Amino acid sequence: MHIKTTKALVAAGLVADAAGLDAVAAKYAIGITPAISALIDRDDPTDPIARQFVPTTAELKTTADERVDPIGDLAHSPVEGIVHRYPDRVLLKAVHVCPVYCRFCFRREMVGPQGLGTLTPSELDAAIAYIAAHSEIWEVILTGGDPLVLSPRRLREIMVRLADIAHVMIVRFHTRVPVVEPDRVDAAMIEALKASGKTTYLAVHANHPREFSDSARAAVARLVDGGVVLVSQSVLLKGVNDDVETLASLMKTFVENRIKPYYLHHPDLAPGTSHFRMSIAEGQALVRALRGRISGLAQPTYILDIPGGHGKADIGASTITGGDGCFTVRDWQGIEHSYAPD
Ligand code: SF4
Numbered sequence: 001m002h003i004k005t006t007k008a009l010v011a012a013g014l015v016a017d018a019a020g021l022d023a024v025a026a027k028y029a030i031g032i033t034p035a036i037s038a039l040i041d042r043d044d045p046t047d048p049i050a051r052q053f054v055p056t057t058a059e060l061k062t063t064a065d066e067r068v069d070p071i072g073d074l075a076h077s078p079v080e081g082i083v084h085r086y087p088d089r090v091l092l093k094a095v096h097v098c099p100v101y102c103r104f105c106f107r108r109e110m111v112g113p114q115g116l117g118t119l120t121p122s123e124l125d126a127a128i129a130y131i132a133a134h135s136e137i138w139e140v141i142l143t144g145g146d147p148l149v150l151s152p153r154r155l156r157e158i159m160v161r162l163a164d165i166a167h168v169m170i171v172r173f174h175t176r177v178p179v180v181e182p183d184r185v186d187a188a189m190i191e192a193l194k195a196s197g198k199t200t201y202l203a204v205h206a207n208h209p210r211e212f213s214d215s216a217r218a219a220v221a222r223l224v225d226g227g228v229v230l231v232s233q234s235v236l237l238k239g240v241n242d243d244v245e246t247l248a249s250l251m252k253t254f255v256e257n258r259i260k261p262y263y264l265h266h267p268d269l270a271p272g273t274s275h276f277r278m279s280i281a282e283g284q285a286l287v288r289a290l291r292g293r294i295s296g297l298a299q300p301t302y303i304l305d306i307p308g309g310h311g312k313a314d315i316g317a318s319t320i321t322g323g324d325g326c327f328t329v330r331d332w333q334g335i336e337h338s339y340a341p342d
Contacts, residue, residue, distance in 0.1 A: 003032040020057040029112025031101040048240040059272035068109045070268040072309020081119045081127040089139040096145040104276040106268035139170040148177035152192035163195035172201040182219035190226035203233040209249040224258045231262035244289040251298040264300035284317040292332030
């Protein structure tokens with residue numbers, strides 16, 4: 001059963017009672033797919049999968065620094081559904097619905113049944129016209145919401161229209177579907193993600209190695225074998241993946257499944273999510289520890305979306321200091337070495 005209400009959470013044994021949760025549900029959507037429900041250990045009160053998807057009353061607490069639009073999408077939206085923050089790429093947010101609703105979601109005020117919905121045909125026309133009119137746009141990133149909730153027919157329509165725009169070379173999808181609803185990734189879906197003359201990338205969002213069930217691994221394999229290039233996207237989350245063993249295992253799981261680790265996000269200042277956030281210094285220490293532990297192939301880039309819409313910054317701690325030809329470089333064990341080439 002696809003869980004969408006507090007009553008269904010109780011019936012599925014994911015919470016003992018719904019006390020206090022109706023107030024959470026009134027603000028933020030609930031969504032847990034059967035695949036994710038099956039991964040949750042009901043006997044573990046600290047289960048990292050449950051923590052990502054099962055609502056708690058902690059979400060009712062907002063802090064002064066939290067914002068409705070934490071990464072500043074609205075400030076860079078020239079037409080409905082488009083975010084044009086950097087010159088060479090745009091976000092195309094065709095849909096604001098997801099199969100699951102992550103409790104830490106950075107767009108939680110926009111997604112869900114009461115969110116911004118799906119673009120109307122005329123809004124989609126205007127969004128595609130905007131892309132066609134801006135020759136500097138090299139990459140279109142379909143996000144939302146989760147674009148893979150759209151049917152293969154709808155996805156194909158979008159891809160066919162993007163295929164007609166000569167300056168668009170790359171189409172990238174950001175999605176949780178291969179992990180949370182793997183059976184959706186069938187041959188029709190994979191064909192729909194591709195367009196003549198364009199390269200399709202897909203960023204798989206996962207935060208804990210246990211999300212990679214056998215079905216999820218099979219869905220990912222179908223995508224890679226079908227010609228889609230995969231990269232990863234994760235969020236560093238307190239109580240989910242904030243220890244080096246889990247993080248290392250997650251990154252290695254990506255690589256083993258032919259997904260190149262890409263972004264590890266510091267959690268955004270989304271309302272009611274302070275219980276997921278650690279300090280940036282703690283995040284940097286974790287990322288440094290990863291460096292000494294796992295292959296360079298498995299290293300993600302630790303990223304902060306600067307609040308207010310100023311874009312992404314690489315916040316992995318710098319390992320080099322000094323200047324004027326004489327530097328000090330720190331190795332993965334924290335030991336400093338001088339580097340002063342003649
Ligand atoms: S899938 Fe993405 S957009 Fe949807 S709730 Fe999770 S983080 Fe938010």
